[in-house]
Amino acid sequence: MRKYETDFKLKVVQSFLAGEGGAKLLARRWSIPEEKxxxxxxxxxxxxxxxxxxxxxxxxxxFKLQVLAHQDREQLSSRQVAALYDIRNPNQIVVWRRNLDQGRLQARASGEQEQLKIKPERRSAAPPSTIVADTQKTLREENDRLRAEVAYLKKLQALIRSKRSAAPTKRV
Incomplete structure (x- = not known):
């Protein structure tokens, strides 16, 4: 991965803020990715x-759990939440999300304090028995239940519409 000097980054940002072009145009002009x-x-x-x-x-x-919770609560993109928390690589948020979804972000009790850490991938075969994993399971179950409820209501509405359209109408 190519590293960019702070002065170069500042030139690009100032060009953008001065209205010399959008992200796409400046990316082409400076030969850098638009996302940067x-x-x-x-x-x-x-x-x-x-x-x-x-x-x-x-x-x-x-901190990772705090960032992910903020992203969920505010419905932010990885880039937006990374900018808020001054995380330089927005893709890191995606990695944290994947680790959380796969149960590799776990809490362990150590004495009186609760310490959080990411388990290495090679140990992921063991089922996570943590508060985070239990919360995830509960949320997934609720999500599945809500999806089923929405699907049921859609079917019911479709049935009502089809009966109304099939009912004979009286003409005088």
């Missing part, structure tokens, strides 16, 4: 020049 332009602009708007500087971070599982 959008990401840099979002980070710059929310965090200023610091949002464009290199950043190395290790995120706790608690």
């Amino acid at each position: 332009v959008r990401t840099w602009v979002n980070h710059y708007r929310l965090h200023g020049i610091e949002g464009l500087r290199p950043k190395r971070s290790a995120y706790s599982a608690q």
Whole structure:
């Protein structure tokens, strides 16, 4: 993956903000992916020049769960939530979501504090027995029940419509 200097990122962002073109046009002009332009602009708007500087971070599982919960609550894209939390790689959110969905994001009790961590993939054969996994299961069951309810109501409405259209009408 190619690394870009902060000065270069700033030039691209300033071009965008000055109205010299949209993300697509600037991406072509500077020979960079369009997604990079959008990401840099979002980070710059929310965090200023610091949002464009290199950043190395290790995120706790608690932080990851907080980010994913915010994304769900506000119905945000990975790029939007990454910009809000100053996470430089929006694809990292997708990885966290996949880990959560597959039960690899888990909570473990350690003494009095609850410590959250991601289990390695090779251990994923063991069934997760955590609060997060239980909550996921409950939510999935509720989701399935609601889908069935919606499908039932759609069938009922279709049946009522078909009976109304098939009923003979009196003509005077």
